[in-house]
Amino acid sequence: MPLGTLPVNMSTTAATPEIAQYCLQTAEAARAASYQLASLDAEVKNRWLRHAAAALVAATDPIIQENEKDLAAAADYGLTDAAIDRLRLDAARIKSIATGLEEIAMLPDPVGEVIEGHTRPGGLQILKRRVPLGVVFFIYESRPNVTADAAGICVKSGNAVILRGGKEAIHSSKAIVxxxxxxxxxxxxPKDAVQLVSTTDRQAVGEFLSLGELIDVTIPRGGEGLIRRVAAEATMPVIKHFDGNCHVYVDQDADIEMAVNIIENAKCQRMGVCNACESLLVHEKIAADAIPAIAKRLTERGVEIRADERAISWIDNALPATDEDWSTEYLGPTISVAVVGSLQDAAAHINRYGSHHTDAIVTGDLRAAETFTTLVDSAAVMVNASTRFNDGSVFGLGAEIGISTDKFHARGPCGLRELTTYKYIVRGDGHVRT
Amino acid sequence: MPLGTLPVNMSTTAATPEIAQYCLQTAEAARAASYQLASLDAEVKNRWLRHAAAALVAATDPIIQENEKDLAAAADYGLTDAAIDRLRLDAARIKSIATGLEEIAMLPDPVGEVIEGHTRPGGLQILKRRVPLGVVFFIYESRPNVTADAAGICVKSGNAVILRGGKEAIHSSKAIVxxxxxxxxxxxxPKDAVQLVSTTDRQAVGEFLSLGELIDVTIPRGGEGLIRRVAAEATMPVIKHFDGNCHVYVDQDADIEMAVNIIENAKCQRMGVCNACESLLVHEKIAADAIPAIAKRLTERGVEIRADERAISWIDNALPATDEDWSTEYLGPTISVAVVGSLQDAAAHINRYGSHHTDAIVTGDLRAAETFTTLVDSAAVMVNASTRFNDGSVFGLGAEIGISTDKFHARGPCGLRELTTYKYIVRGDGHVRT
Structure with missing residues (x-):
C-alpha cells in the first residue's frame, strides 16, 4: 500500500446500551473460558473436534433446514450467484466441514511446547513455554464452513473465540455453533469457548473492538474497507492483510518459458485471491524477448495489460499504465507491466507500491535470487515459483485462519502456532536478587 | 490493569507544517537506511559498535562539556537530585557506555537465522528466515546512557532507529549521537541508521506516531501517562508495559522463612522498578504463621502495609486496604496484603488486578507450582524466586530495550531477537500451483 492511503475513520454511531452490555458479557464469558482452555489437555480438545465432526454429519438435515433460510434471504441481500453457491450447504459439504475438524484434531497441539530453556549461573531455571493468546475475535465473510473451521483452529490452539459471521449466513452459522x-x-x-455473535447489528463490531482488555486479538477477513475499519478502530492487536498487490519480477537471467508459465499461473490460476499476481516487472535486458511471449500468453487467457512507456512498445493492444495502476490490486483479468533497469529498481518498486504480501523473482542467477530475497520486504518472497504458493496448507501449517502482511507477531499464513504466545516460567529455590 | 482504566485520549494540537515535514523526512530517511541495514554483514555492525565505543571514550571531554549544559538546565526542568545524578556523565560513566556497546558487539547477530525450513512434496523449499523489523521509534527518559544503548541494540538487530530522548538530556544525547x-x-x-529527534517539541511525538507506514514499531519508556498516550495514538505496533503491579502468593505449603526472604527482596531490593512486588497474597491456612513474620520483616524495612479484613488482624499498624489498593503500583515503600482461600482464588485475583507483568508463588508443593504457572496470565511467572528476576540480563538476552506485558510478538524482556520478524523464502524450479 502506498503512502497517502491510510485508514479512513469509518466509525459508526455508538452502540445501544443493550448491545454494549451484550458485547461485554460475551467477551467476559470468553475471557473466563480462555482461562479454562489454557490448561485443557490436548486429548480433550481433540475429542471435542472428533465428536463435533460426527455430530455435524448427524445434524445434516437440521443444518440444511437452517441453511435454506439463508438461501431464501440471499436475493434480498443482493448476493451474486457465485456467493449464493458458496453459501449453499448439502450433505457433501457438511461432510467436508466435518473432515476439516478431524484434520485439525490430527495436528500437533502447539500449547505447552517448551520453546527454549536454560539454567542460569546460580541455579535459576528459565523456560519459555508456548501458551494460547486467550480470546480471539474473528470477523468473516458469509461462508458457513468458515464458522466451524475458525472455531476448530481457535479452540485447538487453546483460545476462546467470538465469531462474527456475515448476516447472510447467520442461520447456518447458528445451527453449526x-x-x-x-x-x-x-x-x-467450556461452553463459552465458541460463541457466535447473535446480533447482526454493525455497531456490535465497534463495541467488541473497544474491548482490548478482554480480547487479545482480532482477525478480520473480508473486503479491504472492512479490514481498514477494523484496524483503525481496534484497541487490541489485529492479524490482517489489507490487500495483495503481488509482483513477479523477470530477471535478466530468467528462463523465458519458465517466466511465462509462472506469470500465467500467478495471474490466472485464481484471479480473485490475495496471492494472485497483479503486476509484472521485467529487466530491460530481457524485455524485448520476454514481454512479447508473456503478453501473448496472458492475452490468450483474456488478461488486459496496462503497460509503462517502454513495455507498451512490445505489446499489442496494451493500455498505458497510470501511476495508480502500480498500487492497484485488480482481483480480476488485468495486470500492470513495467520495465526496470535493474534488480534493485525492481525491489524498490515492489517495496514502494506492493502490499508486502507475496513477490516473486524468476532468475537463473544465484546472486540475483539472494539479493532479491534480501531486499524485498514481503511476508513471502518466491524464487522461480508462483506467488500462489503463499498459503497455509502449502507451507505445511495444516490449517490457516488468515494471512498477515504485518511484521509483528506473525507474518504470512497464520495457523495454530500463530494463535499462541509464550510466557516465561522461572523456577528457583528461594532465589533472591542481589 | 483493571477494567475501566482504559487509555485516556491525550491528543495534543496538530504539529506545525515544519514539524510534520521534519518528521516525515526523518522517517523516510530511516526507512531507506533500514533497507540497507537489512543486508548488512554482522561484522560491519560489530565493527561499528567497537569503533563507536572507542570514539565515545576518545570524545569524553566534548561529551562532558555538552552534558554540563544539560546539568545547568536541570534545575529549571525541576529534576530531583536523584534524576540529576542519573543525568550526570563523567569519564567512568562514558567508559561504561562504551563497554555496553562492546558487549552488544559480542552478542550473536539474530538476523539471517533460519528459524525453520523444509522441503514440500514436489520439491518446493520453504524457509523461515529471521529479518529485522525495519524502523524503530524509541521514546525514552532523560538518561544519556540509554541513547547509546538503544542505538546499539537497534542497529545490531538490523533496524534503523529514531531516538526521541527527554529534553533534559538533549545536549548529551546529541553529542553521543x-x-x-x-x-x-x-x-x-548508513548514516541515517541512528537519528536523534532534534526538536523537543511534544507535537513531534504525535506526528511520528501517525507514520505507521514508515515506522514498524514504537517503544516508549517512561511514566504510565506517556505510555498510555503513545499506545492510544500509535498507528504502528507498540512494545510496552503500562505498569508493574506484581504479586507474591504464599501458598499453604510454603517455607515461611523462604517466603519472608523472597517478599523482602521483591519489595525492597529496588522499590521504584516495574518488577518490584506491590501486593502480597497469603493462603488462609498459613496466614496466621506467615503474615506476622512477613509483616515484621517489611516493617523493619520501613514498608507500610495495607491489609484486607482478615490480614489486618495479624499485623500491627496496618491500614485497611481499599479496592483501589489492589490495582495500585506504589513504586515505593507500601504493599497491599490479602488472605485468599485457595491457589485458584490467588490466580483469579492476580489476573483481575495485576499487570500481567511478573507474579510469584512460594510453595513446596509441586502440583501447586504447576497449577499456578498455568493459571497466572503473566509475562513471567516465578516459582520460589523473587519477582525482581524478570530482566533481560537475568534471562540471558544480553541487552534489553524494554519489557512487554503484551502477548503479541514479544512478551517479557525484549532484546535483539525481539526486534526482528521473519520472512518466508520459497524456492522452486519453475513451480506453479495446480
Whole structure:
C-alpha cells in the first residue's frame, strides 16, 4: 500500500446500551473460558473436534433446514450467484466441514511446547513455554464452513473465540455453533469457548473492538474497507492483510518459458485471491524477448495489460499504465507491466507500491535470487515459483485462519502456532536478587 | 490493569507544517537506511559498535562539556537530585557506555537465522528466515546512557532507529549521537541508521506516531501517562508495559522463612522498578504463621502495609486496604496484603488486578507450582524466586530495550531477537500451483 492511503475513520454511531452490555458479557464469558482452555489437555480438545465432526454429519438435515433460510434471504441481500453457491450447504459439504475438524484434531497441539530453556549461573531455571493468546475475535465473510473451521483452529490452539459471521449466513452459522456447543459440553470443553455473535447489528463490531482488555486479538477477513475499519478502530492487536498487490519480477537471467508459465499461473490460476499476481516487472535486458511471449500468453487467457512507456512498445493492444495502476490490486483479468533497469529498481518498486504480501523473482542467477530475497520486504518472497504458493496448507501449517502482511507477531499464513504466545516460567529455590 | 482504566485520549494540537515535514523526512530517511541495514554483514555492525565505543571514550571531554549544559538546565526542568545524578556523565560513566556497546558487539547477530525450513512434496523449499523489523521509534527518559544503548541494540538487530530522548538530556544525547554517526560513516553503516529527534517539541511525538507506514514499531519508556498516550495514538505496533503491579502468593505449603526472604527482596531490593512486588497474597491456612513474620520483616524495612479484613488482624499498624489498593503500583515503600482461600482464588485475583507483568508463588508443593504457572496470565511467572528476576540480563538476552506485558510478538524482556520478524523464502524450479 502506498503512502497517502491510510485508514479512513469509518466509525459508526455508538452502540445501544443493550448491545454494549451484550458485547461485554460475551467477551467476559470468553475471557473466563480462555482461562479454562489454557490448561485443557490436548486429548480433550481433540475429542471435542472428533465428536463435533460426527455430530455435524448427524445434524445434516437440521443444518440444511437452517441453511435454506439463508438461501431464501440471499436475493434480498443482493448476493451474486457465485456467493449464493458458496453459501449453499448439502450433505457433501457438511461432510467436508466435518473432515476439516478431524484434520485439525490430527495436528500437533502447539500449547505447552517448551520453546527454549536454560539454567542460569546460580541455579535459576528459565523456560519459555508456548501458551494460547486467550480470546480471539474473528470477523468473516458469509461462508458457513468458515464458522466451524475458525472455531476448530481457535479452540485447538487453546483460545476462546467470538465469531462474527456475515448476516447472510447467520442461520447456518447458528445451527453449526449449536452443534459445536453441544459437543463441547459432552467433551469437557467450556461452553463459552465458541460463541457466535447473535446480533447482526454493525455497531456490535465497534463495541467488541473497544474491548482490548478482554480480547487479545482480532482477525478480520473480508473486503479491504472492512479490514481498514477494523484496524483503525481496534484497541487490541489485529492479524490482517489489507490487500495483495503481488509482483513477479523477470530477471535478466530468467528462463523465458519458465517466466511465462509462472506469470500465467500467478495471474490466472485464481484471479480473485490475495496471492494472485497483479503486476509484472521485467529487466530491460530481457524485455524485448520476454514481454512479447508473456503478453501473448496472458492475452490468450483474456488478461488486459496496462503497460509503462517502454513495455507498451512490445505489446499489442496494451493500455498505458497510470501511476495508480502500480498500487492497484485488480482481483480480476488485468495486470500492470513495467520495465526496470535493474534488480534493485525492481525491489524498490515492489517495496514502494506492493502490499508486502507475496513477490516473486524468476532468475537463473544465484546472486540475483539472494539479493532479491534480501531486499524485498514481503511476508513471502518466491524464487522461480508462483506467488500462489503463499498459503497455509502449502507451507505445511495444516490449517490457516488468515494471512498477515504485518511484521509483528506473525507474518504470512497464520495457523495454530500463530494463535499462541509464550510466557516465561522461572523456577528457583528461594532465589533472591542481589 | 483493571477494567475501566482504559487509555485516556491525550491528543495534543496538530504539529506545525515544519514539524510534520521534519518528521516525515526523518522517517523516510530511516526507512531507506533500514533497507540497507537489512543486508548488512554482522561484522560491519560489530565493527561499528567497537569503533563507536572507542570514539565515545576518545570524545569524553566534548561529551562532558555538552552534558554540563544539560546539568545547568536541570534545575529549571525541576529534576530531583536523584534524576540529576542519573543525568550526570563523567569519564567512568562514558567508559561504561562504551563497554555496553562492546558487549552488544559480542552478542550473536539474530538476523539471517533460519528459524525453520523444509522441503514440500514436489520439491518446493520453504524457509523461515529471521529479518529485522525495519524502523524503530524509541521514546525514552532523560538518561544519556540509554541513547547509546538503544542505538546499539537497534542497529545490531538490523533496524534503523529514531531516538526521541527527554529534553533534559538533549545536549548529551546529541553529542553521543554525533559520535555514533561519525563512526557509522567510517564503518559502512548508513548514516541515517541512528537519528536523534532534534526538536523537543511534544507535537513531534504525535506526528511520528501517525507514520505507521514508515515506522514498524514504537517503544516508549517512561511514566504510565506517556505510555498510555503513545499506545492510544500509535498507528504502528507498540512494545510496552503500562505498569508493574506484581504479586507474591504464599501458598499453604510454603517455607515461611523462604517466603519472608523472597517478599523482602521483591519489595525492597529496588522499590521504584516495574518488577518490584506491590501486593502480597497469603493462603488462609498459613496466614496466621506467615503474615506476622512477613509483616515484621517489611516493617523493619520501613514498608507500610495495607491489609484486607482478615490480614489486618495479624499485623500491627496496618491500614485497611481499599479496592483501589489492589490495582495500585506504589513504586515505593507500601504493599497491599490479602488472605485468599485457595491457589485458584490467588490466580483469579492476580489476573483481575495485576499487570500481567511478573507474579510469584512460594510453595513446596509441586502440583501447586504447576497449577499456578498455568493459571497466572503473566509475562513471567516465578516459582520460589523473587519477582525482581524478570530482566533481560537475568534471562540471558544480553541487552534489553524494554519489557512487554503484551502477548503479541514479544512478551517479557525484549532484546535483539525481539526486534526482528521473519520472512518466508520459497524456492522452486519453475513451480506453479495446480
Amino acid at each position: 449449536k452443534v459445536l456447543g453441544e459437543s463441547a459440553q459432552e467433551c469437557g470443553v | 554525533k559520535v555514533l554517526g561519525e563512526s557509522a560513516q567510517e564503518c559502512g553503516v
